[in-house]
Every structure is written in C-alpha cells, then in structure tokens.
Amino acid sequence: MRRRIPVSSRPVSIGRKLAMAGLAVATLAGFCGFGLCGEMASAQTPAPAPPIEITYLGLTVERVLPLSYLDQPPTDDGIQGARLALGDNQTTGQFLGQSYHLNEAMAADPAGAIDAFKKQVAAGQRLFVTDLPAPLLLQVADLPEAKGVTLLDATTRDDTLRGESCRRNVLHTSPSRAMLADALMQYLVIKKWGNIALVIGGDPADKDYADAVRNSARKFRIKIVQEIPWTFDPGSRRTDTGHYAVQAEVARITQGVRDYDLLVVADEADNFGDELSYRTTSPRPIAGSQGLVPSAWARPFEQWGATQLQSRFLKQANRWMTDNDYGAWLAVRAVGEAATRGNTSDPAKIAEFMRSKDFDLAGFKGTKLTFRDWDGQLREPILLADARSLVSVSPQPGFLHQFSELDTLGVDRPETKCHMQ
Amino acid sequence: MMRICFATAALACLILSQPASAERIFVSNEKDNTITVLDGQTLAITDTIKVGQRPRAILLSTDGKSLYICASDSDRIEMLDIATLKIVRKLPSGADPERFDASPDGKLLYIANENDNKVSVLDIATGKIVAEIPVGIEPEGVAMSPDGKTVVNTSETTSMAHFINTATNKVIANVLVDSRPRVAAWTPDGTQVWVSSEVGGAVAIVDASKHEILKKIRFEIPGLTSDQAQPVDIKITKDGKTAFVALGPANRVAVIDAKSFEVQKYILVGQRVWNMAFSPDQKRLMTANGVSNDITVIDVGDLKAVKSVPVGRSPWGVAVAP
Numbered sequence: 001m002r003r004r005i006p007v008s009s010r011p012v013s014i015g016r017k018l019a020m021a022g023l024a025v026a027t028l029a030g031f032c033g034f035g036l037c038g039e040m041a042s043a044q045t046p047a048p049a050p051p052i053e054i055t056y057l058g059l060t061v062e063r064v065l066p067l068s069y070l071d072q073p074p075t076d077d078g079i080q081g082a083r084l085a086l087g088d089n090q091t092t093g094q095f096l097g098q099s100y101h102l103n104e105a106m107a108a109d110p111a112g113a114i115d116a117f118k119k120q121v122a123a124g125q126r127l128f129v130t131d132l133p134a135p136l137l138l139q140v141a142d143l144p145e146a147k148g149v150t151l152l153d154a155t156t157r158d159d160t161l162r163g164e165s166c167r168r169n170v171l172h173t174s175p176s177r178a179m180l181a182d183a184l185m186q187y188l189v190i191k192k193w194g195n196i197a198l199v200i201g202g203d204p205a206d207k208d209y210a211d212a213v214r215n216s217a218r219k220f221r222i223k224i225v226q227e228i229p230w231t232f233d234p235g236s237r238r239t240d241t242g243h244y245a246v247q248a249e250v251a252r253i254t255q256g257v258r259d260y261d262l263l264v265v266a267d268e269a270d271n272f273g274d275e276l277s278y279r280t281t282s283p284r285p286i287a288g289s290q291g292l293v294p295s296a297w298a299r300p301f302e303q304w305g306a307t308q309l310q311s312r313f314l315k316q317a318n319r320w321m322t323d324n325d326y327g328a329w330l331a332v333r334a335v336g337e338a339a340t341r342g343n344t345s346d347p348a349k350i351a352e353f354m355r356s357k358d359f360d361l362a363g364f365k366g367t368k369l370t371f372r373d374w375d376g377q378l379r380e381p382i383l384l385a386d387a388r389s390l391v392s393v394s395p396q397p398g399f400l401h402q403f404s405e406l407d408t409l410g411v412d413r414p415e416t417k418c419h420m421q
Numbered sequence: 422m423m424r425i426c427f428a429t430a431a432l433a434c435l436i437l438s439q440p441a442s443a444e445r446i447f448v449s450n451e452k453d454n455t456i457t458v459l460d461g462q463t464l465a466i467t468d469t470i471k472v473g474q475r476p477r478a479i480l481l482s483t484d485g486k487s488l489y490i491c492a493s494d495s496d497r498i499e500m501l502d503i504a505t506l507k508i509v510r511k512l513p514s515g516a517d518p519e520r521f522d523a524s525p526d527g528k529l530l531y532i533a534n535e536n537d538n539k540v541s542v543l544d545i546a547t548g549k550i551v552a553e554i555p556v557g558i559e560p561e562g563v564a565m566s567p568d569g570k571t572v573v574n575t576s577e578t579t580s581m582a583h584f585i586n587t588a589t590n591k592v593i594a595n596v597l598v599d600s601r602p603r604v605a606a607w608t609p610d611g612t613q614v615w616v617s618s619e620v621g622g623a624v625a626i627v628d629a630s631k632h633e634i635l636k637k638i639r640f641e642i643p644g645l646t647s648d649q650a651q652p653v654d655i656k657i658t659k660d661g662k663t664a665f666v667a668l669g670p671a672n673r674v675a676v677i678d679a680k681s682f683e684v685q686k687y688i689l690v691g692q693r694v695w696n697m698a699f700s701p702d703q704k705r706l707m708t709a710n711g712v713s714n715d716i717t718v719i720d721v722g723d724l725k726a727v728k729s730v731p732v733g734r735s736p737w738g739v740a741v742a743p
Binding site: 088091092095096305308311312315340341360361362366367368404405 | 535536538557558559577578579580581583595597600601620621622646648651670
C-alpha cells in the first residue's frame with residue numbers, strides 16, 4: 001500500500017448542505033489548523049466527497065437494575081462507543097479528505113426499530129451498526145430492504161446468529177458466547193482446574209450461556225461435575241438482615257457438590273451471580289458471568305495502549321467503557337479503517353473491503369483483528385478479568401492453530417453450522 | 422579492559438578504566454515513577470531517582486548535561502541534572518507527553534501529547550509552549566531530521582506519519598502506514614524515515630522528500646507467529662549501515678541491513694523489548710524490557726546479547742550519557 005497523501009491537494013466541501021455544515025466546518029477547521037485554507041482555494045476542485053454515512057440502529061431497552069447498586073446501567077450504553085469511534089474516524093479522515101456522519105436511530109420497540117431501519121435505507125443509508133437483540137437483528141437482516149446493506153452487530157453474543165441463522169449481510173464485532181466460554185475453559189486447562197460445577201439462572205440467555213459452557217467444557221475436556229439450577233428469589237435481600245437468606249441458599253445448593261475446582265455461573269442479567277462468592281459450602285472461586293468474567297472489554301484492562309482508549313472514553317462519556325461500547329467502537333472503526341485503507345467512500349466497497357484479506361483493525365488487544373469469512377465474526381482476544389484486575393487474556397499460550405490462534409476461540413471453520421452462499 | 426587490568430598494576434587499572442566507567446545508563450521505570458542510573462561499565466545500579474508520574478521517553482540534552490523526562494501522568498517534562506542527579510526544572514509539555522525529540526541546536530523540544538492529538542513545541546530556555554500542532558489520534562513517535570527542518574510524528578490510531586515543517590510548524594504531508602505506528606527514525610543522511618507499526622507488524626521505509634513508502638520490512642521469526650513480531654523502537658547506526666528494531670512481545674531485536682532492507686538476525690533479549698539506546702561509541706546497544714523488568718546489553722560488533730540487568734518496574738526508555 002504505497003500511497004502519498006498530500007493534504008494540500010484534497011479539496012474540502014464547505015457547507016454543501018445545512019445538515020452537513022457542522023461536519024464541513026469541523027473538517028475545514030482541521031485543515032485550517034495546518035494552514036492550508038489558502039491552498040485549498042487554489043487547489044483544483046473535483047467534486048467534493050460526501051461524508052461516509054453510518055447509522056447506529058438501537059433498541060432502547062427497559063433498564064433493569066442490577067444486583068449491585070454500585071454499577072447502574074448507563075442510558076447511553078453502546079452509542080457512546082460509536083460516538084468515540086466517529087471522532088477517531090473523523091480525525092484520520094481529515095488527512096485524507098474523508099468525513100463521516102453518524103445517524104443515531106433509537107427505537108422504543110421492535111416495530112419501531114424495523115420502521116427506523118426502512119426509513120434509513122430509503123434515505124440512502126447502507127452501513128448500520130446495530131444494538132438489537134438477536135431475533136430482531138435476524139428479522140431486520142431478512143427484510144427486502146436489507147439487501148445490499150451491511151449490519152455490524154455490536155452487541156449480541158448469540159451463537160445461532162453465527163451458526164445456523166447466520167446471514168450474509170451481518171458482521172459481528174461482539175464476541176459470541178462460544179468465544180467467551182472457550183476463553184475461560186482454556187484458562188482452566190492452563191490452571192489444571194479440570195472440574196467445575198455450573199449454576200444456571202432462569203433467563204433464556206442463561207440457558208444459552210450454559211450451553212456455551214457445556215460445549216466448551218467438552219471441547220477442552222473440562223468435567224462438569226454437577227449442574228445447579230438457580231431458583232431462589234430472595235426478594236428483599238438488600239433490606240436489613242436480607243443477606244442471611246442468600247448466604248444460606250448458596251451454602252445449601254453447593255452442599256454435597258463434590259470435587260469441583262471452580263463454580264461457573266450463568267447469569268447474564270446479573271440477578272444473583274455476584275452473591276455466590278464467599279458463600280459456597282466449600283471455598284471455591286466463581287467464574288463465568290460474574291467473578292472471573294470472560295469479556296471483550298473490562299475496566300481494569302490497560303495493556304496494549306488500552307489506557308488511552310479507556311481515558312478517552314471516560315473523558316467523553318463520564319463513565320467506564322462497557323462491552324457494548326467497545327463493540328460499537330470496533331464497528332464504527334471497522335468502517336473507518338476500510339474507508340481509509342480501501343481509499344473509498346462507497347459503502348459497497350467499504351463493506352467489501354472489511355471482508356477482504358487486506359483488512360485488519362487495531363483494537364487495543366495487541367494483535368490484528370479480522371473478520372472470519374465463514375460466519376462474519378470478528379476474531380479477537382478475550383479478556384479474563386474480575387472487577388479490579390485483569391487476570392489473563394485468551395487464547396492462552398500453547399493453544400495452537402494452523403491459521404490463527406484466535407480461531408481457537410469460538411466456532412472454527414470445520415465445525416461451523418453457518419452456510420452462507 | 423579487564424584483561425589490561427589483570428596484566429597491570431591496580432593503580433594503572435583504575436586510571437585506565439576511568440573514562441569508560443564515567444559512562445552512565447539511565448532507564449525510565451514507567452510503573453515505579455523512577456529513573457534507574459547504572460554504571461555503564463559494571464552495569465551496577467548506582468542511583469534510583471524519584472521523578473514525576475509515569476516516566477516514559479527520556480532524552481539526553483544536546484549539551485549532554487541534562488536528561489529530559491516525559492512524566493506522562495504529571496503532564497510535564499522534567500529536567501534532570503546529570504552531574505547532581507537532581508530534578509532542576511519542571512517544564513510544561515501539554516497533556517500526557519509520551520515521546521519527544523529536540524531541535525539540533527537543543528533549544529526546542531517537540532513533544533507528542535498522546536491524549537490531546539497534538540505535538541507541542543517547548544522553548545526550553547523560557548519554559549513556554551510556543552506552538553501546538555494538531556495531528557492524528559494518539560500521537561506517539563517524534564523524530565527530528567538531521568538538518569532540523571522537518572519533524573516527523575506518528576499517530577497510533579490514525580496510522581499515519583505526519584511530516585511537519587519546523588519553520589512554519591505546519592503539517593506538509595501525511596503518509597498512511599500499517600496499524601499503530603509507534604516510532605519514527607531518520608537515517609543519518611536525512612533521506613529516509615523509518616516508521617514502525619506495532620499491530621501492522623511492519624517497518625515502513627519512507628522517502629523523506631517524496632513522502633512515499635519505498636519498502637515495508639516484515640519479520641518472520643522461526644517458532645513465533647507473525648502476530649508476535651510487533652516492532653517498536655528503531656535505532657540506526659551513525660554510518661547508516663545497520664538498523665536495530667525492537668520487536669516488543671517477540672522478545673527480540675531484529676538486525677537489518679539498512680541498505681538492502683534484509684533482516685540479518687534476531688537477537689533474543691528480555692520480555693516486551695520496547696526502547697533502545699546506543700552507547701556513545703555505538704559499540705553497545707541497551708534495550709529496555711518492559712515485562713521482564715530489566716535491560717539487555719547487546720554487543721553491536723558481535724550482534725550478541727551480552728548481559729541483562731534488573732532495573733525498576735516496567736522499564737520504558739533508556740539513554741546513555743558519556
């Protein structure tokens with residue numbers, strides 16, 4: 001990729017449309033900062049490149065208070081990551097004569113999301129970052145309007161979306177449950193903690209999480225000695241003396257569970273998982289959806305320049321970056337990177353470049369991130385962290401792969417149930 | 422030197438080894454907020470100096486009397502007097518200074534402000550920031566051309582090398598390189614700029630006048646995947662013949678023929694080898710190894726690692742004073 005990018009020869013649109021005025025001014029300011037305003041006037045003027053449009057399509061989900069009042073769910077989860085990446089794309093774009101525009105389309109219900117999607121497509125939008133639950137994402141992907149559209153799924157973990165229900169027009173920047181479970185199981189192999197007990201919550205998502213743990217345990221030869229359904233609803237556990245009930249319940253369900261090294265919990269909605277530690281009958285560490293958590297992003301993570309992303313995010317959003325924010329940041333950055341490297345503003349070419357062998361993304365994980373061609377999943381290292389420290393990063397050393405060690409996490413090409421034509 | 426020592430009287434030995442033992446190695450320890458000082462000859466730690474928060478790049482002043490330190494989390498440059506080993510001045514830097522370079526006359530420092538997308542220009546005499554140059558996201562590498570007319574800055578998330586005219590403090594060209602460019606280094610003749618891309622795993626050789634990439638060097642290390650070779654610091658010998666590239670988590674330094682751009686050898690050093698410095702006679706190269714908390718001394722003639730010495734936590738930068 002030998003390219004020269006002389007700033008002075010790139011023209012800039014100035015106030016083409018009112019709607020774009022803000023962007024144009026921002027771009028112009030960037031150039032004027034380099035003292036090129038004068039040169040711009042004298043430069044030859046081919047048609048100015050329109051901004052690269054990205055739409056963030058999200059469903060405003062009802063906020064459910066988590067178990068711990070310490071971490072209140074943010075109202076702007078996900079979208080803040082997209083906004084941060086937009087700024088990153090903009091800064092790079094100003095040196096290349098490219099600019100970006102982010103449309104934020106948030107809907108209150110599935111019908112509203114479908115409606116918003118149709119409207120955005122009619123308005124010419126082709127690149128979407130989605131924050132939609134799996135069934136709705138699938139519904140959107142199958143709409144006739146979705147032909148020629150790319151949906152970058154920033155938030156789902158659903159394995160069927162990467163498997164039998166995969167779609168050609170969907171790419172995933174959030175890791176699948178299979179990847180998360182594999183990241184944890186690899187670490188258990190390294191630690192020689194070969195026996196686990198599995199506590200499973202009552203939500204459908206918890207069943208999916210447990211499925212991923214079961215599959216992964218089989219793959220890495222970890223034995224699940226016992227599965228324990230969580231059925232307890234203590235109600236007023238946060239009132240005075242409420243802790244007695246929880247303490248007794250956790251001791252009861254783990255009583256008699258033999259020969260396990262670790263208690264894995266499947267509680268994605270954060271209903272009870274934080275209340276297992278220190279309460280089990282035998283002293284055992286907790287991992288899974290709580291405790292030692294495999295995730296795409298984590299607050300204690302500061303390696304490979306992640307400190308910079310953490311601090312930029314904190315400054316912009318006044319809160320810590322979540323997995324959803326990171327997924328959205330990756331998705332918007334993927335568009336920017338494809339536009340930069342592919343030297344194009346055409347959404348079809350950007351989508352094509354993202355899937356090509358020339359594409360890679362730097363995501364503060366110390367390695368190149370690329371999309372798997374068999375299921376559209378972004379390859380990425382998975383962090384293993386608790387609330388205060390980064391414990392490890394998978395793939396673990398020694399898990400080898402003939403093409404990419406990142407493919408030891410999740411569903412590899414030979415096993416995939418995704419058969420995109 | 423040691424052989425001479427054994428062959429001669431003890432007194433003569435002391436006198437003979439005097440010039441060499443005056444050489445001192447300075448290492449910034451990012452997580453200890455200290456600078457470790459080692460005797461250049463014995464490699465023994467002689468002093469540990471408390472400095473500002475998160476010291477990263479360090480640079481010997483042009484007159485050789487001071488050491489400038491990027492105290493990143495204190496948002497300032499500290500000036501260490503090499504004779505007294507005391508911090509004598511605290512200078513403004515703009516936010517989060519990471520790397521910097523000096524003008525050939527030693528009067529100005531060009532500082533990359535990692536959190537602010539800027540390069541700040543500091544007038545050392547007055548202690549004032551005299552210019553701020555907007556660049557890409559997460560500016561990191563800063564390299565002054567031998568003639569002092571151009572400074573190159575790399576921005577990690579923007580993946581570009583920005584060429585800045587020092588007379589006007591304006592960006593004159595941007596060269597897109599592979600992901601996460603870290604360090605830029607000029608060849609001594611000023612015709613090329615070498616740029617390392619950490620995640621891209623390549624060193625781009627850029628024609629300094631045409632601003633075009635002439636060649637990309639990649640690293641194939643037996644037994645390691647190509648992802649593990651993540652080039653960071655680059656040091657080119659004064660004769661322009663050999664380049665050394667630190668390969669981060671590959672724990673190796675690549676030796677490159679700077680004319681043919683062929684990798685000649687990989688030298689195993691400490692873990693996460695980050696930045697390097699030649700001894701003044703260029704017979705030795707010191708590497709700061711961030712994960713193994715040590716520095717490795719490489720014999721430039723033999724192309725062999727001679728010794729590793731523990732220093733503070735997360736050693737980041739290294740400088741050698743004559």
